[in-house]
Amino acid sequence: MIRFFNSILILLLLSSCQNKIETNTTLSNEDLQRIKNIKLLEKDEKIIQFYSEFKNKIAGNFYTNKRIASYWLDERDTLKNKVEFAYFKDIIKLEPFYKVGLTYCPYILVTKSNNETFKVCVDGTEKEKQSFYVEAVKMWKKNK
Template identity: 50%
Template structure:
């Protein structure tokens, strides 16, 4: 019983530390790290960002050009996951609010080629909705521009 309580406490502390942040609140080191992953051009500005762990290991964000996510496994690089989609290449974006007890709500991004990936967005329902509405606006405004 004690182990279950400790596990719930640790999970709660990890989740409570994670929240949506504005892109201009990311540090220069954060921006450099994301750029090194190949999912952020020098002229791109992150609009909103969320990490379900530490920013150096996990991130979900969108810019004026794309939506992206990354998960970096420091012990085994074969488990790294990096996904990005330019708005012109996206067929649809759907929300999943109830992703289960241990998962953050997410946006399911489906590409024109049929592939898909998830962009996690933690925080409350209001934060999730604001993130989704903002990325939807960017997508609709830039689908054919890029």
């Protein structure tokens, strides 16, 4: 019984970060509207790459032509909601952390000019993670 439980737990942990990276054109209108409703997307902004470590309606990590952002929306307790972002002009460092162990999702640590930090999770193949990071850095350098 314990062996069965451990096997299920390992499968859940391994599959916890297996969603795909999306773009402004592959996200649903409902997803885009939700992101606008939580004030993470303006009319002249486009999401370039988006990743959710759970379901899009609960968790999202992305960068646009203006900012990098992350959100967690708790369906049962809005006090647990977490919405974080930084405009590129307010960022001093983007640092990738790909080797984080089995229980965590790889992430980019965003450091803002006021020294506040937050994580933007992204997973996929090595090439996909690298692309997300490299393209986010390019957008940051272009817009800072």
